[in-house]
Amino acid sequence: MDYEIVIGLEVHVQLLTETKMFCSCRNQFTHEPNSNVCPVCIGMPGTLPVINKQAFELGILGALGLGCEIPELTKFDRKHYYYPDLPKNYQISQYDLPVSQNGIIEVEVDGVRKKFGVTRAHLEEDAGKLMHESSHSNVDLNRTGTPLLEIVSEPDMRSPQEARAYLEMLKLILQYTGISDCNMEEGSLRCDANVSIRPRGETKLGTKNEIKNMNSFRGVEAALTMVVDELLRQTEAGEAIRQVTWGYSIDRNQIFKMRVKEDANDYRYFPDPDLPAVHVGRDWVEAIRARLPELPLAKKDRFMKDYGLSDYDAGLMIQDKKMADYFEETTRISNMPKEAANWIQNDLARELSSRKVAVEDTAMKPEALAELLDLVSKKTINVPTARRVFMKILDGDTASPAAIVEKEGLAQVSDTGPIKDALEEAIKANPKAVADIEGGKPATAMFFVGQIMRTMKGKADPEAVAGVIAERFGIDPEILKSNKKKK
Ligand SMILES: [Zn+2]
Incomplete structure (x- = not known):
């Protein structure tokens, strides 16, 4: 029989705020366990949470980037569960009135643009961390109360590749908005997936399996592929599909069963009586919308139209907003977009990566690259010499390319x-x-x-x-x- 794969993703991103979601602890990574905590975030009785306005606005900004609507009324709810890294025994989250809903993300999958729905994006606080030793476990509450935006997709993805493409675009959009660094290795962007299969043509969803806490694109695609294979195997063998929650180990590239659920979780949500509902005025939303930058695919289209870049080159230039800015600045000065894109995606990208330098910190400024392109196009120097000058600047020569060519006698001989x-x-x-x-x-x-x-x-x-x-x-x-x- 022919089966259809149905995938939805839940993504948590940590917001780049000064302080935590409901208290004034710094929102930063601290090595010493339990040193960045206060009575509010460790849930002492009698303390009161206060909503972080910056987190609230970043949440709205991110949601607008994902094409979401911002309802006029939103509130916070308590989501109850018991776990050693959650001292209050509830997490402050949002239930029936999330800060945003009904978004849409346009994604390129194998060169074809597809739209995937975003059900909602809501604000919540992160939990602490357990660190397991051989004989016992330690609790570190430094992360407790870190502001999160949870983005829940519609079950719109039909393959592990589509799920990966959605996640890559989600991350890129959120990085463009600046609400999170989306560093997956450090856990500031984490992904859970729901996956089920059904006979093609069926409209009801099959029994879903979950995969928890994946933190790489490759891992998401690999784990989903393995769970889909398992679901197909069970179905072909005539076994009933059970509601399994899986973990994924990237080191071993394996999925493992965490638990089998009998019923849906009951978190006994109720409105947090300590926090007021928030009326989100339209002026406020529009003021935040004005901070929204040009989004990645719009930028790609513009780079192709305005600068004549190929689909491939434009796609590479938008993978990092600062790199895209660098490209535009170089092109503004040199008016040689194709040459600029070539140098950036080859020589510059290679050197930034091997020297572990961010594009905004490189000694090779857009003005210098533009000057180098100009020297090559005027045949003052040839390309190998341009590479030498390029390396000299990266190695610390602060003179301009033209000055380096002059003082070192590098000008090309055409005579x-x-x-x-x-x-x-x-x-x-x-x-x-x-x-x-x-x-x-x-x-x-x-x-x-x-x-x-x-x-x-x-x-x-x-x-x-x-x-x-x-x-x-x-x-x-x-x-x-x-x-x-x-x-
Ligand atoms: Zn605190």
């Missing part, structure tokens, strides 16, 4: 006189190569390109070199050019 001299010298030293060319192996002439470049310390204009060699041996200069490109 054929010195090139001819260098060629004659090389011919004298290499009679075998000359014999090969004259004996019907014109490609051997590439050898002399290398010899001339060496003699002239890499500064010869490659086109002039090709022209001189071609003329000297009576061969087609294209032979030398096509080889040169591959190098």
